[in-house]
Amino acid sequence: MPDYDYPDEPAGPFEAPPIEFEDREGRDIELLVYDERWFDALCEMYDTFDPSDRAQGIPPAREERVRSWLDVILDEGQDVIAVDTSDDDERVVGHATLVPDGDDATELAIFVHQDYQGAGIGSRLIRALLGHGEREGVEKVWLTVERWNHPAVGLYESVGFESSSVESFELEMTLRLR
DSSP: OOOOOOOSSOOOOOOOSOEEEEOTTSOEEEEEEOOGGGHHHHHHHHHTOOGGGOBTTBSOSSHHHHHHHHHHHHHHSEEEEEEEOSSSSOEEEEEEEEEEOSSSEEEEEEEEOGGGTTSSHHHHHHHHHHHHHHHTTOOEEEEEEETTOHHHHHHHHHTTOEEEEOSSSEEEEEEEOO
């Protein structure tokens, strides 16, 4: 990981899961700290993920690669999922993760299923993840995002991320939790 500059002041505070809310489409959504009982449902979300929403090679495209990728990130980091609880058939519709980078920071990644984008889930999910990370002692968070992805950049800025580098195709952003 490159040596990023982090803001001096912490962002937040952020509410940690569990959190329940109604999205802009009127669906009941619950944000939960991931546990292994959700593994198959999370894999199912990624199996139906729109290829055009993949960035930087993630999430992987095939089921066996999704499962391998999840085995690694779910074991190493902090994870929060968004679950549609509107009916008896609960469905994982979003996933956000903080993966340790080997130094004293963590990398953030967030994914919301295309059927649920634009309904306010991503902004709630990222805040819940940051609240969970803060509760677990995470101090510094970084991410990369494609410059043209204005909705994602706006979301990250809205929770306190600041641009760290402007030299590449991808925008590097950082946030301090503590």
